[in-house]
Amino acid sequence: MLIQRPSDILPSEITPRARFEDRRRFLRDAGLLFAAGALGGALPSAEAATNAAPKLGPLTASPFSTSEEKTPYKAVTTYNNYYEFGTDKSDPAENAGRLATRPWTVRVEGFAGKPRTFDIDELLRLAPLEERIYRLRCVEGWSMVIPWVGFPLASLLKQVEPLGSAKYVEFVTLYDPKVMSRLPVLDWPYAEGLRLDEAMHPLTLLAMGLYGEVLPNQNGAPIRLVVPWKYGFKSAKSIVTIRLTDKQPATAWNKAAKHEYGFYSNVNPQVDHPRWSQATERRIGEFRKRPTLMFNGYAEQVASLYQGMDLRANF
């Protein structure tokens, strides 16, 4: 496989979260001071310091990582779509703290030679943890650059030995009405799916962390999928079951509005969402919109998966 733009960034070279947050805080406080001066009065102080999540490591750098500027940790962890915890972007950060991520198991079953259940702590040691700095493009027209921590989904799937009859992979996520929304906004539990070759693709990541730390709950702790060439909603959060199937699984957003969210949902600037354009996106933290790239800029790696397919019909 031809990999474009190999990156040689080591985790150690990445600005530690605390340090760049200090920079952000400095900038913000400078702004606050200025505003306070302009108003001639005091303004409320900045919010309390964030409680740091445990570190993950050691991490290896990945040639798949982009060298683009990363979206600040604060934005990545306060601007989320996780409808089980509320539909406002700020809701998951406020509500997902209720989710208990230990004990946690992931059942890998279906058309597999050796189906079994994995404990989350076993999963963390299953394969070498990598840092993968990926672009994330949301179907709503915004994007981020996130340094995920995890390993290829293929490493896990190989453990259960998929049968020849397995064609698709279904991801079922946690639905716990005790800590999550009881409103039938979507058909809970949230489920997603990939074709087996998509699931086995080296870019497809099982993520357990970001910014070198354990995944915050609002980002899909303790384990989530990251498929960087597809719209964000394909990357299911807080996974409890991974099922190998012979039929295309039903997926949450497709069930909610099937003419708006297709099974593939590959990032494609030429195929608009029926209600908004997908030609451009706003990178969080940037002012001007930027053009959206085919397959979110991963065409080099994944375009071959869809050769001969009508991507307009299979949106």
Added chain:
Amino acid sequence: MMNMLQMPSRTQIAWIKAALFALCLLPALRLALGWHNDTLGANPIETITRASGDWTLRFLLITLCVTPLRRFTGLNWLLRLRRMLGLFAFAYGCAHLTTYVWLDQFFDWMAIAHDILKRPFITVGFAALVLMTPLALTSNAWSIRRLGGRKWQALHRSVYGIAILGVVHYWWLVKADVREPMLYAFALAWLLVLRAWWRELERRRQQAVPPPVPAYKGRVIRIVPTGK
């Protein structure tokens, strides 16, 4: 005090208006401060777009509340605040459109034209704001005199249609959770049903009044020319 509430003096009205004006500016001020202090979240442009849209719709509904409030409380002077509220709805609507054209699309006129023509939720939102423009332009005493009360009122009744377009605009842009647009829809429906009911009452009242029948009872005095 009671007297002031029932019938405030000219000066008191002026003060009430000034206070209301300041109050109506608060949401805009909060956004401006938030933008300056970077407290509008990870996507400030989206926050401003949402907030200005929310406040357009809210001011439209508040404006439509004036008449019921006046009728229920008997405080007729409330009517004198309606114009300002309506103009604030328009102002927030303009801010909403400006945010979209400037901050969101950054004057990409092709993309904007495409959006207005192809995306139904933008089409109805844009239509609502266009339809609000003549109402804003005629929200002054001169226009009322110029048009005449009847015509002016007919024109300004289009605000009901505009409010419906506004709610539809919101409903169509939501991905799955329609609770909030539904709240606005219920509020608007109530305000419209109330008016329909009043109209019906008025119609019945007019029907109930017997038409003036020529009276034949009593003495009839004939006035006939008399020859001399």
